[in-house]
Amino acid sequence: MRKHKGVSYAKWGYIFIIPFFVVYILFTLVPQLTTFYNAFFENYRSGLKQIGPNYVGFDNFIKLFTPDKSGSIGMIKYFGNTVILWVLGAVPQVAVALLLAVFFTSYRLNIKGQQFFKTVIYMPNLIMAAAFSMLFFTLFSPIGPINQIILSSGWADKAVDFLGMRVSVRLLISLMNFLMWFGNTTILLMAGIQGIDQCLFEAADIDGANSLQVFFRVTLPLLAPILVYTVITAMIGGLQMFDVPQVLTNGKGTPDRTSFTMVMYLNNYLGTSKNYGMAGAISVVLFIISASLSLVVYKTLSRPYKN
Amino acid sequence: MKKVLALVLAAIMVFAVASVAMAEGGKTLKFYAWNEEFKGFFEKYYTLPEGVTVEWVIVPSDNGAYQDKLDTDLLNGEQVDMFLAEADYILKYVDSDYTQDITAAGVTDFSNAYEYTVKAASDANGVVKGVSFQCCPSALIYRRSIAKDVLGTDDPAEVQAKLDSWEKFNAVAAEAKAKGYYMTASFAETYRPFSNNCTSAWVDENNNLVFDAQIEAWADQTDEFIKNEYTLTAGIWDDEKTAQMFADGKTMCFFGPAWYFNFCMGNAQDPEKGCSGDWAICEGPAAHFWGGTWLLMPAGTENADIVADIMNTFINNEEVCSKLVSEEKQFSNNKAVNAKFAADESYGSEFLGGQNDIAVFAAMTDNIKWENHTIYDQLLNEGLQNNLQEYFKGNVDKETAMANFFKYVAEKYPDIVLPE
Numbered sequence: 001m002r003k004h005k006g007v008s009y010a011k012w013g014y015i016f017i018i019p020f021f022v023v024y025i026l027f028t029l030v031p032q033l034t035t036f037y038n039a040f041f042e043n044y045r046s047g048l049k050q051i052g053p054n055y056v057g058f059d060n061f062i063k064l065f066t067p068d069k070s071g072s073i074g075m076i077k078y079f080g081n082t083v084i085l086w087v088l089g090a091v092p093q094v095a096v097a098l099l100l101a102v103f104f105t106s107y108r109l110n111i112k113g114q115q116f117f118k119t120v121i122y123m124p125n126l127i128m129a130a131a132f133s134m135l136f137f138t139l140f141s142p143i144g145p146i147n148q149i150i151l152s153s154g155w156a157d158k159a160v161d162f163l164g165m166r167v168s169v170r171l172l173i174s175l176m177n178f179l180m181w182f183g184n185t186t187i188l189l190m191a192g193i194q195g196i197d198q199c200l201f202e203a204a205d206i207d208g209a210n211s212l213q214v215f216f217r218v219t220l221p222l223l224a225p226i227l228v229y230t231v232i233t234a235m236i237g238g239l240q241m242f243d244v245p246q247v248l249t250n251g252k253g254t255p256d257r258t259s260f261t262m263v264m265y266l267n268n269y270l271g272t273s274k275n276y277g278m279a280g281a282i283s284v285v286l287f288i289i290s291a292s293l294s295l296v297v298y299k300t301l302s303r304p305y306k307n
Numbered sequence: 308m309k310k311v312l313a314l315v316l317a318a319i320m321v322f323a324v325a326s327v328a329m330a331e332g333g334k335t336l337k338f339y340a341w342n343e344e345f346k347g348f349f350e351k352y353y354t355l356p357e358g359v360t361v362e363w364v365i366v367p368s369d370n371g372a373y374q375d376k377l378d379t380d381l382l383n384g385e386q387v388d389m390f391l392a393e394a395d396y397i398l399k400y401v402d403s404d405y406t407q408d409i410t411a412a413g414v415t416d417f418s419n420a421y422e423y424t425v426k427a428a429s430d431a432n433g434v435v436k437g438v439s440f441q442c443c444p445s446a447l448i449y450r451r452s453i454a455k456d457v458l459g460t461d462d463p464a465e466v467q468a469k470l471d472s473w474e475k476f477n478a479v480a481a482e483a484k485a486k487g488y489y490m491t492a493s494f495a496e497t498y499r500p501f502s503n504n505c506t507s508a509w510v511d512e513n514n515n516l517v518f519d520a521q522i523e524a525w526a527d528q529t530d531e532f533i534k535n536e537y538t539l540t541a542g543i544w545d546d547e548k549t550a551q552m553f554a555d556g557k558t559m560c561f562f563g564p565a566w567y568f569n570f571c572m573g574n575a576q577d578p579e580k581g582c583s584g585d586w587a588i589c590e591g592p593a594a595h596f597w598g599g600t601w602l603l604m605p606a607g608t609e610n611a612d613i614v615a616d617i618m619n620t621f622i623n624n625e626e627v628c629s630k631l632v633s634e635e636k637q638f639s640n641n642k643a644v645n646a647k648f649a650a651d652e653s654y655g656s657e658f659l660g661g662q663n664d665i666a667v668f669a670a671m672t673d674n675i676k677w678e679n680h681t682i683y684d685q686l687l688n689e690g691l692q693n694n695l696q697e698y699f700k701g702n703v704d705k706e707t708a709m710a711n712f713f714k715y716v717a718e719k720y721p722d723i724v725l726p727e
Contacts, residue, residue, distance in 0.1 A: 046722045047399045047682040048378060068710060142547045161540075164700050251370055252693055255702035257711055268718040272371045272686060275721055 039280035060281035086238030088174035097185035121183035133247035192226030333358025339390035399682035437603035440621035447591025467589035492551035501525035503595035594674030
């Protein structure tokens, strides 16, 4: 009798989210836990011989943070490189994307040909990062077109080694990341702005607010959740920066490993020696950094706008 | 019950395999290589038995990618019926249980093959596990017009007399510079002539990294060359170097075997800008070889008979070896065939202005040594050059460059012991 007290629809909710959790556990959680596990083993290949896996405790982490003769610690240097490359690319990326998103969604400006511009700014993202870096590699090589222009117009009497100087390599990498991702960010932010009630903008107008005031007092606070999401995904993507510098510097991170990112470091351990121990240890460090930075960004960016 | 189930499953599998084989009309062999070179020769000059097809697995060798793929598949017991290997890492496979004795499979006649090519494919006990279809003595390739200007002659014998030691080579570099030429076009151009004559291997028996006197000599010479602008800071394969091989190039000397000047130099890449005929070769300051492709027989193959026949064809079949020379511009691994071309006065290379390159190479082969190799050679050679290039470019001091090289070694080969 008590059976038919009520119909529970909740179970359907759970059933519908099962596929996500199955995929998440199989392809994200399990590999992540195995990575943690691997980090505590000596496990690599020497030629065709397999060494290990032997349990070594925290040895891999200690090795990772042992300074070399000159006193620099590889892991920290590559983390620094990654952050510099990311900041150089991400700050203009978010700034430009925000500006474009506001322009495109403004009913006052009412820009014509929006679809066309949206397509064009998204275009670089469609090109594979590897192909994009190859293009830049060719453009800026010592005998490439850029150097030919410089030489023939007499701005320099020797070819400029763009790929051999720290500043230019870092700027090129950031420029490429910027070009590839600002379109994507623009579209995300546009969606965010379009989600804001138009009445608010009109009300602000009627109250006599100027564009700047509208931007800082209406758009930005209401956009905060999307902006936090954008910054966090951009940051995680930035920490995992690999393809562009890898291809541009042929995996060397030249000059003097100043464009060598953390994932390139990880990749060096995985290639040839299949050193799962060291690569696992780097992954764990990377995970801790990503998790704590995301937390910090989330807390600081979302706090001021909370009611 | 379990037995019945196993039998049924086995029967299904046999049936599946058989039906696939029948559908394709026979079996498929899997060959591994890092480029299309040998595939081309193979398809042209070798006729497979009825019903047999070959599937090529081709992965570029850069940064050890080919070795990674091959190693993974060999370790996982995938089907590999034959694979190609280069001098820099052949030892890894030859000195392992993943390759097998080819004499047992029917390749027994090495009388026409050059000794070093056989030695390279033999393990520590002298068991031969593969053959090379080419022999790669590497020559000094010089621009005739520049040699005339700098040395006053372009005759190979006279040029050789003026460049037969490193002292003379270095002295001529200064003369070339004075006339506005570069001696070589890459900081690593002379790496092979030095490194092939090392008296010790990259690592010793305790796995310590060792710097041979020859490697030091190369680094010192290059230091001089860069400082005095006798050479460029470009890498061996960089476009900047290739540009020097065209008609408006200013570089006198390159080093390389037959495959290098026929397929890799500027003329091959852009014949219009090249200067075919304005080149000649001689032995140069130090005998050496560069590259070479060996065919190895994996232990796991079930088609040893076909693979052995392929190997025999490419070293002992006179007709095929002759075609490799005349049609494909290779220096074959068959002494009799090479001798025939060397003695043929009508034979000559158009690129070398009619010079008989086979005769020059044949005379050089006696001086080639195969010794002091390790399984690590490819990446250590690459890594040292790449890291020192930064020093030669002036981006870092030598100490930092070496420290970066050691970091690279530690990442690639955790078992190599680095100097303190």
